Amino acid sequence: MRSTLIATGSYLPEKILTNADLEKMVDTSDEWIVQRSGIKSRHVAVEGETTSVMAIKAAERALKVSGLSPHDIDLIVVATTTPDQTFPAVASKVQAALGIPVGIAFDVQAVCTGFVYALNVADNFIKAGQARHALVIGADKMTSILDWNDRTTCVLFADGAGAVILKAEEGEAGDVSQPGIHASKLCANGAQGDLLYVDGGPSSNQQTGHIVMHGREVFKYAVSYMAGVVEDVLAASGVSPSEIDWLIPHQQFAYYRSHRQKAGYEHG
Ligand SMILES: CC(C)(COP(=O)(O)OP(=O)(O)OC[C@H]1O[C@@H](n2cnc3c(N)ncnc32)[C@H](O)[C@@H]1OP(=O)(O)O)[C@@H](O)C(=O)NCCC(=O)NCCS
DSSP states (O other), X not given: OEEEEEEEEEEOOSOEEEHHHHHTTSSOOHHHHHHHHOOSEEEOOOTTOOHHHXXXXXXXXXXXXXXXXXXXXXXXXXXXXXXXXXXXXXXXXHHHHHTOOSOEEEEEOOGGGHHHHHHHHHHHHHHTTSOSEEEEEEEEEGGGGOOTTOHHHHTTOOEEEEEEEEEEESSOTTOTTSSXXXXXXXXXXXXXXXXXXXXOOTTTTSSOOOEEEOHHHHHHHHXXXXXXXXXXXXXXXXXXXXXXXXXXXXXXXXHHHHHHHHTTSSOO
C-alpha cells in the first residue's frame, strides 16, 4: 500500500500581532524582524482558543474537502508541543469533536519537526495496512510558552493549525510516477538539546515553562541537517534536484538564507 494526500485544511486565529505592536512590548524593530525572518505580522490565539480548538477547525475543513465521513477516519495523529492538557491527547479531542468513531488517536511530540514526524508515522500505518484514512494535524499555540519579555523568541513564534488526510491506495510507495508520499527521512540530535528548549515540564518543575533559544547556533545546525535530509530523500526516491518545483522548509530558513546570501556574508 502507499499513501496519497487527498485533502488539506488549515486554521489561523483572527487576532493579529504586528511588528509595530511588538515594538511597544520589547526593544525591537520592524526592520530587524523583517530582515531576519520576513515576518511582518503573526496570528495569535486568544484565551480559550486552545491547540485543540485550532486543530479541530483545521481538521473539519480537511474532512469537508475530502468528501469523507468521520466514520471513514481510522487513524488520527496530532503533532503538537502545546497540548491543552498534559493528557488526554489533542488527537482524542479532535476525535470526539468530529464524531470519529473509537480508533487509533494519539499525539506526537517532536516540536518543529512534529508535522513531518506525524506524517511519516501515519504513512507507515498505511503501508503496514493498519489504517485506510489517516487524519494528520500539526497544531500549536506557541504563544502559550513564550516569554513576552524575551525579544529573541517572542518575535518569531505564533499560533495555528494545519491538517491533511492520507488515503491508502494500492501500489508501490516509491513509484514517483504516481501521486503520494514517496520517501521520508527523520532525524534528531539529542546532544544539541540545550540550544532550543523549554525551561519547564510536568516531571521536572511542574511548570509549563518558556522557550529558550540560541538562535544563531540553531540556525547553523538546522540548515546543514535540512540540506542533508533533502539530499537523502531525493536519493531514496531517485529524483534529481532539477526536477523539484517546490522546496518548502519549516520556519524562516529559506528567507533568511537567501537574504544573507544576497548580503554576501554567507556561502551556499
Ligand atoms: C534568531 C535569528 C533570526 C537571529 O538572527 P541573527 O542574525 O543570528 O541574530 P544574532 O544572534 O546575530 O543577534 C544579533 C543581535 O540582535 C539582537 N536581537 C535579538 N533579538 C532581537 C530582536 N527581536 N530585535 C532586535 N534585536 C534583537 C541580539 O541580542 C544581538 O545583539 P548583540 O549582538 O548586541 O548581542 C536567527 O539566528 C535564526 O533564524 N535562527 C534560527 C531560529 C529558528 O528557526 N529556530 C527554530 C524554530 S523552529
